[in-house]
Amino acid sequence: MKTRKMNQHAIILKVYCYTPICKPLNGSLPRSNASHMLRLNQYSYKYNFNGKKEKKEASSVLYFIKGIKGVLRHKIANICMSAGLDVCHSTDKEVDKHGNRLLPEGYHLLGSCVEKKECVLHQIFGSKGHEGIIVVQANPITSIPHKTAEISGRIQQVHIASENRVNLTYNGKSVQDFSERYFSGNFHFEIDVTSCTPLQLGLIIEGAMNFDRLGRGYNTGYGHVQVNKIQLLKRTVTRTPVMDENGCFIVQNQITEESRNKHFQNALEVWQNGINT
Numbered sequence: 001m002k003t004r005k006m007n008q009h010a011i012i013l014k015v016y017c018y019t020p021i022c023k024p025l026n027g028s029l030p031r032s033n034a035s036h037m038l039r040l041n042q043y044s045y046k047y048n049f050n051g052k053k054e055k056k057e058a059s060s061v062l063y064f065i066k067g068i069k070g071v072l073r074h075k076i077a078n079i080c081m082s083a084g085l086d087v088c089h090s091t092d093k094e095v096d097k098h099g100n101r102l103l104p105e106g107y108h109l110l111g112s113c114v115e116k117k118e119c120v121l122h123q124i125f126g127s128k129g130h131e132g133i134i135v136v137q138a139n140p141i142t143s144i145p146h147k148t149a150e151i152s153g154r155i156q157q158v159h160i161a162s163e164n165r166v167n168l169t170y171n172g173k174s175v176q177d178f179s180e181r182y183f184s185g186n187f188h189f190e191i192d193v194t195s196c197t198p199l200q201l202g203l204i205i206e207g208a209m210n211f212d213r214l215g216r217g218y219n220t221g222y223g224h225v226q227v228n229k230i231q232l233l234k235r236t237v238t239r240t241p242v243m244d245e246n247g248c249f250i251v252q253n254q255i256t257e258e259s260r261n262k263h264f265q266n267a268l269e270v271w272q273n274g275i276n277t
């Protein structure tokens with residue numbers, strides 16, 4: 001039997017960043033002073049033991065990087081505002097339960113533009129009941145101490161630790177302390193922009209270039225992020241079923257990536273010209 005190759009194409013914007021210290025944390029329970037990063041499965045790997053050929057097995061805990069899409073949305077909303085475009089706010093309520101106005105100047109209620117003239121922010125990110133057109137994702141992070149570890153591309157190697165700190169003192173005595181997880185190092189995230197027009201892509205690229213924060217404690221020096229590199233690429237995944245000795249089909253994924261530099265430059269131009277007209 002001859003099987004047809006099953007190809008899947010996507011246009012991906014890859015954003016490479018560095019953070020000295022970042023706390024993309026889960027909230028803690030009332031009266032608890034500990035906050036954690038979102039913990040995932042264990043990652044198993046092999047490494048060379050004592051420089052010998054013999055390989056040892058070990059594992060390391062994976063964590064999810066929270067909040068990337070939220071920051072990106074915030075950055076893009078700010079760019080639209082400074083370009084004089086009306087955009088959705090993150091709330092769909094005009095006033096809170098105390099009667100305080102929630103909607104700042106230049107914003108409309110979340111999703112209220114759909115019927116009339118949908119704003120570019122809503123086209124990209126959507127709202128409840130309206131799906132956006134991008135997918136934002138980052139490979140899980142982990143901290144692997146073994147220098148000879150065999151690491152696959154589906155994880156990101158960073159430094160992960162806990163900060164234990166006294167945050168309240170009374171008459172020189174500590175009365176409350178807390179513990180928070182953080183990570184440090186190089187990481188990257190991806191935005192699937194396959195469904196975007198050049199104008200939407202140009203705006204997303206500008207948003208990604210301005211990505212400068214993540215997680216908690218920005219005003220006290222945490223969560224500062226520096227974007228070092230951005231790449232637009234076309235990713236093709238080819239899936240082939242290959243029968244193993246037990247009669248099962250192993251799905252082999254072959255991934256190829258090509259840069260799309262002209263599309264990148266064109267998108268930025270279309271976006272810049274789009275706001276000026």
Ligand SMILES: [Zn+2]
Nearest residue numbers: 088113119122
């Ligand atoms: Zn809107």
